Amino acid sequence: MKEEGIPMNVSTLNTMLDGLSRRGRLNTALEFFNEMERKGLKGNAVTYTILITSFCNVTNIRKAMELFDQMLSSGCPTDAKVYYCLISGLSQAGRMEDASFVVSKLKEAGFSMDIVSYNVMIRGFSSKSGDFESAHKVLDRMLNEGIVPTVVTFGTLIHAHCLDGDIEKAMRIFRDMGSKSKIPMNTVIYNGLINSLCKKNDVEQALSLMEDMKDKGVRPNTQTFNALFKGLRENNLLKKAFQFMDQMVEEDCNPDYITMEILTEWLPGVGEIERLRKFAQGYPVSEPQPQQKDGIVAF
8 A cells, every 4th residue: 555655544444444344345354454453553443333333234243242352452442333333233133132241331431322222222122032121121221311212212112012912012102102202103103003903803993093193194105004904804894995995095095916915805705896996996986986087997
């Protein structure tokens, strides 16, 4: 590098490491870093953040932890970001004991957790490890530190409890969002709950959530209707299905192949093929079919 007129300093080192890492040449990046260290050029917090993040991204957690230990033992001045990146990588890999260890080191260094790091730890404990008790303890710790949860915080817990089959717990968290934290809901959270309720055959509560969405101004999407149609089909609630088919048409919410698959398996068998045909053509199913609609191919 010096022979080519490019001064080798830590900024140049970091640029080289970042470029190599982005191209997937992590072994080359590590070899280059080690070579520069042997020549007396020490890395800084940015250097270690680049390498640790890159190895976490390819799930080489062992090497990421080795680099973290190397950083601490070298006496390299750190910043919060390098800890955040490693906590995120460990949490995504479900290595929650290691993530908790890094959190302790972060606090020893005088830094504080941020909302993003708390959220990834909650996801790691709940979704990756199934340790809901620890996930809720992280939430409590976050609240005690005065950090305000976001929709991601609650959405992560709700999603994990839904996947675990504990819809009652998911609904309690959902209600807490509305009554205590005042965090606005989004379509993704509603979809997860509606889908889980329909799988549990609790269509009545799923329909209640649809009303709640309407009251709070949250717009349903195709996935919302698909989850409902599955539940309605299981209970043969045709009138409600027609209502939501009309709503999709009115709100320009386009059906996808899943929508059509659900309805095609259901409606012809109960003598409602004409309504299915109208829906596929983009007409409300509760009104007489118009004689012509340009650009629509008959179903």
